[in-house]
Amino acid sequence: MTCQESDDLSIFKLLSVDDSYPDSKSFDGLDDEDIGNPFLTDRFGNLTNWRLNDLEAAYENHLEDEASKPSIEKKKYSKEEKIKLDNDCKEQYMKSAxxxxxxxxxxxxxxxxxxxxxxxxxxxxxxLDFYEHYNFTAKQGGSTILFFAEVIPDDGETCDVLCCKPLDCNDKGPCFGCKNQGSVSLRHPTGEGLYVGCHVDCEFPFMWDSISEDSD
Known part of the structure:
Protein backbone atom coordinates (compact mmCIF):
# COMPACT_ATOMS: atom_id res chain seq x y z
CA MET A 1 0.00 0.00 0.00
CA THR A 2 1.54 3.31 -1.05
CA CYS A 3 1.55 6.62 0.89
CA GLN A 4 -0.78 8.05 -1.75
CA GLU A 5 -3.25 5.21 -1.25
CA SER A 6 -3.08 5.75 2.50
CA ASP A 7 -3.87 9.44 2.03
CA ASP A 8 -6.74 8.56 -0.32
CA LEU A 9 -8.26 6.20 2.21
CA SER A 10 -8.24 8.85 4.89
CA ILE A 11 -10.59 11.15 2.96
CA PHE A 12 -13.42 8.68 2.32
CA LYS A 13 -16.69 8.62 4.20
CA LEU A 14 -19.54 6.13 4.07
CA LEU A 15 -22.65 6.73 2.01
CA SER A 16 -26.09 5.73 3.26
CA VAL A 17 -27.09 2.08 3.49
CA ASP A 18 -29.38 2.61 0.47
CA ASP A 19 -26.31 2.68 -1.82
CA SER A 20 -24.90 -0.63 -0.51
CA TYR A 21 -25.10 -4.25 -1.57
CA PRO A 22 -26.66 -6.72 0.86
CA ASP A 23 -23.95 -9.38 0.57
CA SER A 24 -21.10 -7.38 2.11
CA LYS A 25 -18.86 -8.22 5.06
CA SER A 26 -19.16 -6.59 8.42
CA PHE A 27 -17.14 -3.54 9.32
CA ASP A 28 -16.12 -2.17 12.69
CA GLY A 29 -18.27 -4.60 14.63
CA LEU A 30 -21.51 -3.89 12.70
CA ASP A 31 -23.59 -6.61 10.98
CA ASP A 32 -24.15 -6.77 7.20
CA GLU A 33 -27.70 -5.52 7.41
CA ASP A 34 -26.57 -2.54 9.53
CA ILE A 35 -24.03 -1.12 7.11
CA GLY A 36 -23.74 -3.29 3.97
CA ASN A 37 -21.09 -2.64 1.36
CA PRO A 38 -21.62 0.98 0.28
CA PHE A 39 -19.72 2.98 -2.26
CA LEU A 40 -17.52 5.69 -0.72
CA THR A 41 -17.31 9.39 -1.45
CA ASP A 42 -14.31 11.66 -1.29
CA ARG A 43 -14.10 14.78 0.89
CA PHE A 44 -15.98 16.79 -1.71
CA GLY A 45 -18.92 14.39 -1.80
CA ASN A 46 -18.01 12.88 -5.16
CA LEU A 47 -18.88 9.23 -5.64
CA THR A 48 -15.83 6.95 -6.02
CA ASN A 49 -15.29 3.41 -7.26
CA TRP A 50 -14.23 2.35 -3.76
CA ARG A 51 -16.51 0.20 -1.65
CA LEU A 52 -16.36 -0.56 2.03
CA ASN A 53 -14.86 -3.99 1.34
CA ASP A 54 -12.09 -2.33 -0.67
CA LEU A 55 -11.26 -0.13 2.30
CA GLU A 56 -11.21 -3.13 4.63
CA ALA A 57 -8.97 -5.10 2.28
CA ALA A 58 -6.56 -2.19 1.82
CA TYR A 59 -6.30 -1.71 5.57
CA GLU A 60 -5.66 -5.42 6.13
CA ASN A 61 -2.95 -5.37 3.44
CA HIS A 62 -1.38 -2.40 5.16
CA LEU A 63 -1.27 -4.28 8.49
CA GLU A 64 0.24 -7.30 6.78
CA ASP A 65 2.90 -5.17 5.10
CA GLU A 66 3.81 -3.54 8.40
CA ALA A 67 4.00 -6.93 10.15
CA SER A 68 6.23 -8.37 7.42
CA LYS A 69 8.82 -5.60 7.63
CA PRO A 70 12.02 -6.72 9.37
CA SER A 71 12.60 -5.07 12.72
CA ILE A 72 15.62 -2.77 12.77
CA GLU A 73 17.66 -2.96 15.94
CA LYS A 74 19.68 0.06 16.97
CA LYS A 75 23.37 -0.72 16.82
CA LYS A 76 25.07 -0.84 20.19
CA TYR A 77 28.60 0.48 20.31
CA SER A 78 31.35 -0.50 22.68
CA LYS A 79 33.17 2.15 24.69
CA GLU A 80 36.10 2.02 22.28
CA GLU A 81 33.80 2.45 19.26
CA LYS A 82 32.06 5.42 20.87
CA ILE A 83 35.39 7.10 21.59
CA LYS A 84 36.50 6.57 17.99
CA LEU A 85 33.23 7.98 16.63
CA ASP A 86 33.61 11.00 18.91
CA ASN A 87 37.21 11.55 17.82
CA ASP A 88 36.22 11.22 14.15
CA CYS A 89 33.53 13.86 14.64
CA LYS A 90 35.95 16.26 16.33
CA GLU A 91 38.50 15.72 13.57
CA GLN A 92 35.82 16.66 11.05
CA TYR A 93 35.16 19.87 13.04
CA MET A 94 38.86 20.74 12.92
CA LYS A 95 38.99 20.11 9.17
CA SER A 96 35.96 22.38 8.74
CA ALA A 97 37.69 25.10 10.78
CA LEU A 128 23.99 27.72 28.35
CA ASP A 129 26.96 28.35 26.06
CA PHE A 130 28.84 25.37 24.68
CA TYR A 131 32.28 25.53 23.09
CA GLU A 132 35.05 23.20 22.02
CA HIS A 133 38.64 24.41 21.93
CA TYR A 134 41.18 22.56 19.81
CA ASN A 135 44.88 22.45 19.18
CA PHE A 136 45.85 20.58 16.03
CA THR A 137 48.68 20.59 13.55
CA ALA A 138 48.39 21.34 9.84
CA LYS A 139 50.95 21.14 7.06
CA GLN A 140 51.78 23.68 4.37
CA GLY A 141 54.55 22.72 2.01
CA GLY A 142 57.30 21.30 4.18
CA SER A 143 56.18 23.09 7.36
CA THR A 144 54.01 21.84 10.22
CA ILE A 145 52.10 24.54 12.11
CA LEU A 146 50.13 24.39 15.39
CA PHE A 147 46.59 25.77 15.10
CA PHE A 148 43.90 26.86 17.56
CA ALA A 149 40.21 26.55 16.75
CA GLU A 150 37.02 27.38 18.64
CA VAL A 151 33.73 25.85 17.45
CA ILE A 152 30.17 25.38 18.63
CA PRO A 153 29.25 21.73 17.99
CA ASP A 154 26.14 21.08 15.95
CA ASP A 155 24.27 17.92 14.97
CA GLY A 156 26.16 15.31 12.97
CA GLU A 157 29.34 16.46 11.29
CA THR A 158 28.57 20.19 11.19
CA CYS A 159 29.71 22.96 13.52
CA ASP A 160 29.80 26.73 13.78
CA VAL A 161 33.45 27.84 13.47
CA LEU A 162 34.09 30.91 15.63
CA CYS A 163 37.86 31.09 15.35
CA CYS A 164 40.70 29.29 13.58
CA LYS A 165 44.25 30.67 13.66
CA PRO A 166 47.82 29.42 13.42
CA LEU A 167 49.84 29.93 16.60
CA ASP A 168 53.37 31.20 17.04
CA CYS A 169 55.69 30.59 19.95
CA ASN A 170 54.51 33.74 21.78
CA ASP A 171 50.77 32.92 21.68
CA LYS A 172 49.53 32.10 25.16
CA GLY A 173 46.09 33.70 25.41
CA PRO A 174 44.08 33.28 28.62
CA CYS A 175 41.16 30.85 28.80
CA PHE A 176 39.24 30.21 32.02
CA GLY A 177 37.24 27.47 30.32
CA CYS A 178 40.22 25.26 29.51
CA LYS A 179 41.90 26.07 32.81
CA ASN A 180 38.84 25.12 34.86
CA GLN A 181 38.52 21.89 32.88
CA GLY A 182 42.03 20.97 33.97
CA SER A 183 43.81 21.73 30.70
CA VAL A 184 46.83 23.97 31.04
CA SER A 185 48.59 22.85 27.86
CA LEU A 186 46.00 23.82 25.25
CA ARG A 187 47.28 27.04 23.72
CA HIS A 188 45.20 30.00 22.57
CA PRO A 189 46.00 33.01 20.37
CA THR A 190 47.00 36.20 22.13
CA GLY A 191 44.15 38.69 22.17
CA GLU A 192 40.87 37.93 23.92
CA GLY A 193 38.77 39.24 21.05
CA LEU A 194 39.96 36.48 18.71
CA TYR A 195 37.88 33.76 20.36
CA VAL A 196 34.42 34.18 21.82
CA GLY A 197 34.06 32.07 24.95
CA CYS A 198 35.81 31.32 28.19
CA HIS A 199 36.75 34.82 29.32
CA VAL A 200 34.60 34.46 32.46
CA ASP A 201 35.93 32.50 35.44
CA CYS A 202 33.03 30.08 35.92
CA GLU A 203 33.26 26.32 36.33
CA PHE A 204 31.33 23.64 34.52
CA PRO A 205 28.72 22.29 36.99
CA PHE A 206 29.90 18.70 36.47
CA MET A 207 32.83 16.88 34.90
CA TRP A 208 32.48 14.36 32.07
CA ASP A 209 35.72 12.48 31.63
CA SER A 210 34.51 9.13 30.31
CA ILE A 211 31.95 7.65 27.93
CA SER A 212 29.64 5.18 29.62
CA GLU A 213 29.19 1.72 28.12
CA ASP A 214 25.44 2.10 28.65
CA SER A 215 25.00 5.60 27.22
CA ASP A 216 23.42 6.04 23.80
Whole structure:
Protein backbone atom coordinates (compact mmCIF):
# COMPACT_ATOMS: atom_id res chain seq x y z
CA MET A 1 0.00 0.00 0.00
CA THR A 2 1.54 3.31 -1.05
CA CYS A 3 1.55 6.62 0.89
CA GLN A 4 -0.78 8.05 -1.75
CA GLU A 5 -3.25 5.21 -1.25
CA SER A 6 -3.08 5.75 2.50
CA ASP A 7 -3.87 9.44 2.03
CA ASP A 8 -6.74 8.56 -0.32
CA LEU A 9 -8.26 6.20 2.21
CA SER A 10 -8.24 8.85 4.89
CA ILE A 11 -10.59 11.15 2.96
CA PHE A 12 -13.42 8.68 2.32
CA LYS A 13 -16.69 8.62 4.20
CA LEU A 14 -19.54 6.13 4.07
CA LEU A 15 -22.65 6.73 2.01
CA SER A 16 -26.09 5.73 3.26
CA VAL A 17 -27.09 2.08 3.49
CA ASP A 18 -29.38 2.61 0.47
CA ASP A 19 -26.31 2.68 -1.82
CA SER A 20 -24.90 -0.63 -0.51
CA TYR A 21 -25.10 -4.25 -1.57
CA PRO A 22 -26.66 -6.72 0.86
CA ASP A 23 -23.95 -9.38 0.57
CA SER A 24 -21.10 -7.38 2.11
CA LYS A 25 -18.86 -8.22 5.06
CA SER A 26 -19.16 -6.59 8.42
CA PHE A 27 -17.14 -3.54 9.32
CA ASP A 28 -16.12 -2.17 12.69
CA GLY A 29 -18.27 -4.60 14.63
CA LEU A 30 -21.51 -3.89 12.70
CA ASP A 31 -23.59 -6.61 10.98
CA ASP A 32 -24.15 -6.77 7.20
CA GLU A 33 -27.70 -5.52 7.41
CA ASP A 34 -26.57 -2.54 9.53
CA ILE A 35 -24.03 -1.12 7.11
CA GLY A 36 -23.74 -3.29 3.97
CA ASN A 37 -21.09 -2.64 1.36
CA PRO A 38 -21.62 0.98 0.28
CA PHE A 39 -19.72 2.98 -2.26
CA LEU A 40 -17.52 5.69 -0.72
CA THR A 41 -17.31 9.39 -1.45
CA ASP A 42 -14.31 11.66 -1.29
CA ARG A 43 -14.10 14.78 0.89
CA PHE A 44 -15.98 16.79 -1.71
CA GLY A 45 -18.92 14.39 -1.80
CA ASN A 46 -18.01 12.88 -5.16
CA LEU A 47 -18.88 9.23 -5.64
CA THR A 48 -15.83 6.95 -6.02
CA ASN A 49 -15.29 3.41 -7.26
CA TRP A 50 -14.23 2.35 -3.76
CA ARG A 51 -16.51 0.20 -1.65
CA LEU A 52 -16.36 -0.56 2.03
CA ASN A 53 -14.86 -3.99 1.34
CA ASP A 54 -12.09 -2.33 -0.67
CA LEU A 55 -11.26 -0.13 2.30
CA GLU A 56 -11.21 -3.13 4.63
CA ALA A 57 -8.97 -5.10 2.28
CA ALA A 58 -6.56 -2.19 1.82
CA TYR A 59 -6.30 -1.71 5.57
CA GLU A 60 -5.66 -5.42 6.13
CA ASN A 61 -2.95 -5.37 3.44
CA HIS A 62 -1.38 -2.40 5.16
CA LEU A 63 -1.27 -4.28 8.49
CA GLU A 64 0.24 -7.30 6.78
CA ASP A 65 2.90 -5.17 5.10
CA GLU A 66 3.81 -3.54 8.40
CA ALA A 67 4.00 -6.93 10.15
CA SER A 68 6.23 -8.37 7.42
CA LYS A 69 8.82 -5.60 7.63
CA PRO A 70 12.02 -6.72 9.37
CA SER A 71 12.60 -5.07 12.72
CA ILE A 72 15.62 -2.77 12.77
CA GLU A 73 17.66 -2.96 15.94
CA LYS A 74 19.68 0.06 16.97
CA LYS A 75 23.37 -0.72 16.82
CA LYS A 76 25.07 -0.84 20.19
CA TYR A 77 28.60 0.48 20.31
CA SER A 78 31.35 -0.50 22.68
CA LYS A 79 33.17 2.15 24.69
CA GLU A 80 36.10 2.02 22.28
CA GLU A 81 33.80 2.45 19.26
CA LYS A 82 32.06 5.42 20.87
CA ILE A 83 35.39 7.10 21.59
CA LYS A 84 36.50 6.57 17.99
CA LEU A 85 33.23 7.98 16.63
CA ASP A 86 33.61 11.00 18.91
CA ASN A 87 37.21 11.55 17.82
CA ASP A 88 36.22 11.22 14.15
CA CYS A 89 33.53 13.86 14.64
CA LYS A 90 35.95 16.26 16.33
CA GLU A 91 38.50 15.72 13.57
CA GLN A 92 35.82 16.66 11.05
CA TYR A 93 35.16 19.87 13.04
CA MET A 94 38.86 20.74 12.92
CA LYS A 95 38.99 20.11 9.17
CA SER A 96 35.96 22.38 8.74
CA ALA A 97 37.69 25.10 10.78
CA UNK A 98 40.86 24.76 8.72
CA UNK A 99 38.88 24.87 5.48
CA UNK A 100 37.28 28.13 6.62
CA UNK A 101 40.70 29.57 7.47
CA UNK A 102 42.09 28.60 4.04
CA UNK A 103 39.09 30.20 2.35
CA UNK A 104 39.22 33.45 4.35
CA UNK A 105 42.97 33.81 3.74
CA UNK A 106 42.58 33.00 0.01
CA UNK A 107 45.19 30.25 0.22
CA UNK A 108 44.14 28.55 -3.00
CA UNK A 109 47.59 27.33 -4.03
CA UNK A 110 49.14 27.05 -0.59
CA UNK A 111 46.33 25.61 1.53
CA UNK A 112 47.03 24.09 4.92
CA UNK A 113 46.24 20.38 5.14
CA UNK A 114 45.01 18.85 8.39
CA UNK A 115 47.66 16.72 10.10
CA UNK A 116 46.94 15.62 13.68
CA UNK A 117 44.75 16.27 16.73
CA UNK A 118 46.77 17.55 19.67
CA UNK A 119 44.24 18.51 22.36
CA UNK A 120 40.48 18.93 22.77
CA UNK A 121 38.53 20.64 25.57
CA UNK A 122 34.74 20.72 25.82
CA UNK A 123 33.50 23.78 27.72
CA UNK A 124 30.16 24.92 29.13
CA UNK A 125 30.07 28.57 30.15
CA UNK A 126 27.22 29.97 32.19
CA UNK A 127 25.23 26.75 31.85
CA LEU A 128 23.99 27.72 28.35
CA ASP A 129 26.96 28.35 26.06
CA PHE A 130 28.84 25.37 24.68
CA TYR A 131 32.28 25.53 23.09
CA GLU A 132 35.05 23.20 22.02
CA HIS A 133 38.64 24.41 21.93
CA TYR A 134 41.18 22.56 19.81
CA ASN A 135 44.88 22.45 19.18
CA PHE A 136 45.85 20.58 16.03
CA THR A 137 48.68 20.59 13.55
CA ALA A 138 48.39 21.34 9.84
CA LYS A 139 50.95 21.14 7.06
CA GLN A 140 51.78 23.68 4.37
CA GLY A 141 54.55 22.72 2.01
CA GLY A 142 57.30 21.30 4.18
CA SER A 143 56.18 23.09 7.36
CA THR A 144 54.01 21.84 10.22
CA ILE A 145 52.10 24.54 12.11
CA LEU A 146 50.13 24.39 15.39
CA PHE A 147 46.59 25.77 15.10
CA PHE A 148 43.90 26.86 17.56
CA ALA A 149 40.21 26.55 16.75
CA GLU A 150 37.02 27.38 18.64
CA VAL A 151 33.73 25.85 17.45
CA ILE A 152 30.17 25.38 18.63
CA PRO A 153 29.25 21.73 17.99
CA ASP A 154 26.14 21.08 15.95
CA ASP A 155 24.27 17.92 14.97
CA GLY A 156 26.16 15.31 12.97
CA GLU A 157 29.34 16.46 11.29
CA THR A 158 28.57 20.19 11.19
CA CYS A 159 29.71 22.96 13.52
CA ASP A 160 29.80 26.73 13.78
CA VAL A 161 33.45 27.84 13.47
CA LEU A 162 34.09 30.91 15.63
CA CYS A 163 37.86 31.09 15.35
CA CYS A 164 40.70 29.29 13.58
CA LYS A 165 44.25 30.67 13.66
CA PRO A 166 47.82 29.42 13.42
CA LEU A 167 49.84 29.93 16.60
CA ASP A 168 53.37 31.20 17.04
CA CYS A 169 55.69 30.59 19.95
CA ASN A 170 54.51 33.74 21.78
CA ASP A 171 50.77 32.92 21.68
CA LYS A 172 49.53 32.10 25.16
CA GLY A 173 46.09 33.70 25.41
CA PRO A 174 44.08 33.28 28.62
CA CYS A 175 41.16 30.85 28.80
CA PHE A 176 39.24 30.21 32.02
CA GLY A 177 37.24 27.47 30.32
CA CYS A 178 40.22 25.26 29.51
CA LYS A 179 41.90 26.07 32.81
CA ASN A 180 38.84 25.12 34.86
CA GLN A 181 38.52 21.89 32.88
CA GLY A 182 42.03 20.97 33.97
CA SER A 183 43.81 21.73 30.70
CA VAL A 184 46.83 23.97 31.04
CA SER A 185 48.59 22.85 27.86
CA LEU A 186 46.00 23.82 25.25
CA ARG A 187 47.28 27.04 23.72
CA HIS A 188 45.20 30.00 22.57
CA PRO A 189 46.00 33.01 20.37
CA THR A 190 47.00 36.20 22.13
CA GLY A 191 44.15 38.69 22.17
CA GLU A 192 40.87 37.93 23.92
CA GLY A 193 38.77 39.24 21.05
CA LEU A 194 39.96 36.48 18.71
CA TYR A 195 37.88 33.76 20.36
CA VAL A 196 34.42 34.18 21.82
CA GLY A 197 34.06 32.07 24.95
CA CYS A 198 35.81 31.32 28.19
CA HIS A 199 36.75 34.82 29.32
CA VAL A 200 34.60 34.46 32.46
CA ASP A 201 35.93 32.50 35.44
CA CYS A 202 33.03 30.08 35.92
CA GLU A 203 33.26 26.32 36.33
CA PHE A 204 31.33 23.64 34.52
CA PRO A 205 28.72 22.29 36.99
CA PHE A 206 29.90 18.70 36.47
CA MET A 207 32.83 16.88 34.90
CA TRP A 208 32.48 14.36 32.07
CA ASP A 209 35.72 12.48 31.63
CA SER A 210 34.51 9.13 30.31
CA ILE A 211 31.95 7.65 27.93
CA SER A 212 29.64 5.18 29.62
CA GLU A 213 29.19 1.72 28.12
CA ASP A 214 25.44 2.10 28.65
CA SER A 215 25.00 5.60 27.22
CA ASP A 216 23.42 6.04 23.80
Missing amino acids: LQKYNSEENLDGECFVFDEIKEVVFIVEGG
